[in-house]
Structure formats: structure tokens, C-alpha cells
Amino acid sequence: MERTIRLSGIAYESLVNGPGMRRVFFAQGCKHNCKGCFNKDTHDFCGGEERNVDELIKDTLDNPILRGVTFSGGDPFEQADKFAYMARAFKEKGLSIWSYTGYTYEYIIENKNARLGWSELLNNIEVLVDGRFEDERTQDGLKFRGSTNQRIIDVKESLRLNKVITLD
Numbered sequence: 001m002e003r004t005i006r007l008s009g010i011a012y013e014s015l016v017n018g019p020g021m022r023r024v025f026f027a028q029g030c031k032h033n034c035k036g037c038f039n040k041d042t043h044d045f046c047g048g049e050e051r052n053v054d055e056l057i058k059d060t061l062d063n064p065i066l067r068g069v070t071f072s073g074g075d076p077f078e079q080a081d082k083f084a085y086m087a088r089a090f091k092e093k094g095l096s097i098w099s100y101t102g103y104t105y106e107y108i109i110e111n112k113n114a115r116l117g118w119s120e121l122l123n124n125i126e127v128l129v130d131g132r133f134e135d136e137r138t139q140d141g142l143k144f145r146g147s148t149n150q151r152i153i154d155v156k157e158s159l160r161l162n163k164v165i166t167l168d
């Protein structure tokens with residue numbers, strides 16, 4: 001059976017969504033409705049388009065200049081099982097994997113066994129940039145995040161030490 005994922009778009013070679021040259025997969029579907037969101041077209045769970053996951057993986061691995069991939073949105077955690085499948089394939093090949101989400105790390109930890117694919121996605125990404133975008137908390141020069149409440153989290157260390165470890 002064909003395995004598909006619903007995306008709003010792809011940035012094939014991006015330098016602004018994590019360190020180094022990355023491919024960015026923008027999930028379609030988001031429930032957070034953050035004030036000031038500038039990706040409102042990505043909220044509708046019926047929008048965007050269904051893409052074949054195995055083809056997306058192959059096409060990414062065929063590009064030798066990519067250092068990593070980033071899952072953005074929309075909210076990748078609404079299709080966590082599918083992003084986890086991609087993450088596993090990329091991790092096996094040594095690519096760095098970042099994911100954005102509107103959920104907080106703490107919320108994901110609390111619910112990781114109740115929500116489809118959350119635990120698996122968390123276990124296969126290197127960095128999580130968490131939390132909703134808050135337009136009262138923007139700041140000039142913020143790197144890789146939209147507002148100051150969002151954190152760039154080292155997932156492996158955070159899981160190991162059972163507390164949030166950030167990279168900045």
C-alpha cells in the first residue's frame with residue numbers, strides 16, 4: 001500500500017530552517033491557531049496535497065549536498081507516525097533531523113504514549129523547536145524560532161536527563 005503524508009510544501013534546499021543545507025517538509029494541518037501565524041494556509045487538514053513518503057525519502061537521500069531535514073508546518077506532530085517513518089530513514093543515513101511543533105516539549109512528553117507516533121517521532125529527531133508562535137514575544141535577530149517562548153531543544157539529552165536541555 002502506498003504510504004502518503006499531507007504536505008503544504010517543500011523547500012528543497014534551505015539554509016534558514018536549522019544549521020547547514022536542509023530539505024524542509026511543511027506539514028499540512030494545524031490546530032494551534034496562533035495569533036499572527038503567517039502560514040494560515042497550512043491549517044486546513046484537507047488542504048495541501050498527499051505525497052508519497054518513500055519517494056520523498058529517496059529524492060532527499062539522492063541529494064548529496066543536504067546535511068539534514070527539517071519538519072515544519074502546519075504541525076508535524078499531527079502526522080507524527082508518518083514523520084517518524086521519514087525520520088527513521090533519514091537518521092539511518094546520518095542526516096540531522098529537526099522538527100517544529102506548536103506543542104510544548106512537556107505536553108508532548110505527557111501525551112507521548114497516547115498520541116499516534118509521538119513517542120517514535122520524538123525518539124528519532126535530534127532537535128525540537130517547540131511551542132506556539134506568540135506575536136507579542138517576537139524579537140529582532142531570533143535565530144531558527146519565531147518568538148522567545150519557543151525553545152531549541154536537544155531532544156536526546158532532554159530525554160536522557162529527563163529535563164529540557166536547550167541548545168542556545
Ligand code: SF4
Nearest residue numbers: 030033034037074102
Ligand atoms: S503552530 Fe505554526 S502553523 Fe500552527 S498556527 Fe501556530 S504558527 Fe501557525
